[in-house]
Amino acid sequence: MRTASVLAALAALAVALVPPAGARKEAAKRQGIATAVRLAVLLDRIEYHRDETWRWQRVMLKRRTPYLASAERIRSLAYREWVMRLWLQRALTAKRRALNPPHKREWLCIHRFEARWTDPNAPYYGGLQMDREFQAAYGRVLLRRKGTADHWSPLEQMWVAERAFKTRGFWPWPNTARACGLL
Helix, strand or coil, X not given: CHHHHHHHHXXXXXXXXXXXXXXXXXHHHHHHHHHXXXXXXXXXXXHHXXXXXXXXXXXXXXXXXXXXXXXXXXXXXXXXXXXXXHHHHHHHHHHHHHCXXXXXHHHHHHHHHCCCCCCCCCCCEXXXXXXXXXXXXXXXXXXXXXXXXXXXXXXXXXXXXXXXXXXXXXXXXXXXXXXXXXX
């Protein structure tokens, strides 16, 4: 009798511990919804970091890193997390690079002898005193999108000057470059 009552108690306990089939389905449904939300959040973060990367690349006048949209097709948390970390790293690298043009110290010295970053006085515009021909040659996209150099950020002006530096050195600024010890 004692064994029978112990077995009955264990059976009652087992029935109480095992959730009914409806509860298991509900738990699976909640888990599926949570996974879908996490996948969507990861896509948003990928897009944010991708756009940040492209923004800094645009400042540096560099080509955009290609985006294949594979994370949108593949519904794997691990894969989307990997893609998100990849774009985060790209964004951080692009930002660090954009904030530090190769000749930043030299451009700041030239700027100190030239004008305010927002100088709108023709025929030379901005902190590095670029004329329209110079802007069209080395910053065509910015000129078309934002207008003359006085509407560009200081970083954008430095990156345009950096582009010119590759072929012309500091010669577009002969007097100030000499004052800065660059010529």
